[in-house]
Amino acid sequence: MSDFKSFMTDWVYTDTVKDHFINPRNIWRKEDEFEPDGFGEVGSLACGDQMRVGIKVADGKISDIRWLTYGCASAIASTSMMSEMVKGMTLAEAYAITPAMITNKLGGLPEHKFHCSVLGDKALRAAIDDYLESTGQENPFKGHVAKIVCECKGVNDQQIEELVKTDKVANLQQLMELTGLGTGCGKCKAEAERLIAEFRHLYGK
Amino acid sequence: MKSDTVYMDNNATTCMAPEVIDGMHEAEKIYGNASSMHQRGREAAALVGLSRESVARLLGCDADEVIFNSGATESNNAVFNIARHLIALKGGKIVTTTIEHPAIIETVKYLRTEGVRVDLAEVDPEGIVKIDQLEKLVDDDTVLVSVMMGNNESGAIQNVMEACRIAHSHGALFHTDATQAIGKMNIDFNKSAFDYMSLSAHKFYGPKGVGCLIVKKGAPLFPLMHGGHQENGIRPGTYNTQAIYGMGIAADLAARNLDDEIQRLWEMREALRKGIEERIEDVVINGSQEHCLPGTLNVSFPRAEGESILLMLDLKGVEVSTGSACATGSLEPSYVLMATGMDVELAHGSIRFSLGRYNTMEDVQYVLDVLPPIIRNLREMSTR
Secondary structure (H helix, E strand, C coil), X not given: CCCHHHHCCCCCCCHXXXXXXXCCCCXXXXXXXXXXXXEEEEEEHHXXXXXXXXXXXXXXXXXXXXXXXXXXXXXXXXXXHHHHHHCCCEXXXXXXXXXXXXXHHCCCCCHHHHXXXXXXXXXXXXXXXXXXXXXXXXXXXXXXXXXXXXCCCCEEHHHHXXXXXXXXXXXXXXXXXXXXXXXXXXXXXXXXXXXXXXXXXXXXX | CCCCCEEXXXXXXXXXXXXXXXXXHHHCCCCCCCXXXXXXXXXXXXXXHHHHHHHHHHHCCCHHHEEEECCHXXXXXXXXXXXXXXXXXXXXXXXXXXXXXXXXXXXXXXXXXXXXXXXXXXXXXXXXXXXXXXXXXXXXXXXXXXXCCECCCCCEECCHHHHHHHHHHCXXXXXXXXXXXXXXXXXXXXXXXXXXXXXXXXXXXXXXXXXXXXXXXXXXXXXCCCCCCHHHHCXXXXXXXXXXXXXXXXXXXXXXXXXXXXXXXXXXXXXXXXXXXXXXXXXXXXXXXXXXXXXXXXXXXXXXXXXXXXXXXXXXXXXXXXXXXHHCCCCCCCHHHHCCCCCHHHHHCEEEEECCCCCCHHHHHHHHHHHHHHHXXXXXXXXX
């Protein structure tokens, strides 16, 4: 038999997740009196998490960020990591952050926890949208960024478009087999089916 | 492998009592097949027989009403399989409840795909099965009524005596899953007139992978598996002598000072409840307080999420469980809590403390020291 210790993990998540969970960065504390330039809130309580993000913008870059969450360890750690990553980024760079980028920085999350990590970047994009709108600027990002369709497996609409366009996917079944979409909570299946039909029409399939 | 923690997850499983471990070490040398006629076989058979008597003594049944198997999941499956056979022979339906263990809930889902009719009685906000609804569902067509004795999550103790009476008044058989009640309630199988009862040894300081189904003499029986004469052909397979013997010792220990132990568990549970209510604002105690398993305390902490609380407690060496979806991977919070009509946020923020024989008031005090800052900390970073 193998050594016991090789099978016993120190913790259910990676050390990086643990660190960000115990010592989350950039928490939006009341006493901070943080006045955001942009504000975003997303989440579904049905999934057990909710996220609020506030950003400061200077010279087209994110100069500071604060956040709050009602969420599990994965949600807390992901948002904490995201808040560290985006500081100093241009709005375009920050808008392009994906859950996969955050998850990689964390050293990975268990598959079924992936959906817990998608709220931070969603709330961030909402905050950038809010900043641009409230300052009367044009929003060059909205609609041009991949939208997550399956939160559990992290599949976005651009991936689906590409798969339909290149004849790799013609129906929901094939998409599920290829990407794992819809094999978690399954809530996205109707939306995915609609998108497949739309892209098939678009590309004359 | 030894861990030094405050273990308050005794409804998930218990440690083995030192007496059980010692006894099983003695039994490990008795390797004979309990079905063999020679001396080694008779030694093993004696251990199985001793254990059968101990279990019967604890539960108030006769020794020959005990069928040893792998535990309550198998027992529950076996009973619903018996009902399925009876329904195939003469028609009819099953009535059970929305808060049963998955070994029943999932079996019901499967049986329904086979065309078996199963009706589910719901629970009130305290997690107690609505007995008037159960009474309406049970009719002369009903073959089996199954209601658990005490719920694993909320701790709610069910009115199984009344449920049994209702079943019998319509000529139906009655089964109770008593897994969580053993060593925490006084049980008298024969006096209660139940037909079937399920239990697992690992919930009362015995080994894992062993348990039994108690069957009243004359109640219908069909084997779930085939292949041997053991347990009168109802449960084939070479006896796991050592585990069965361990279960017998655990039964003896559970029978000893049962009333005192119930009292002690309840006092610790109440000290924990009162301490939490005093030291943490805005908490909700879940489930019936009047009819509750003595060691179980289920609490919701609004604005703090359950998996985060569980993991923070784990880092402080306190082991509990939660009804939050985040801890299960199912994305759905506990169906037992949701069945009470509970608000989804409360279910996500629920923590179950289940105290056991080896917990002390010092453990309770330790939890009361470490828990308030954890809740405060999580609430400070909460959007709620």
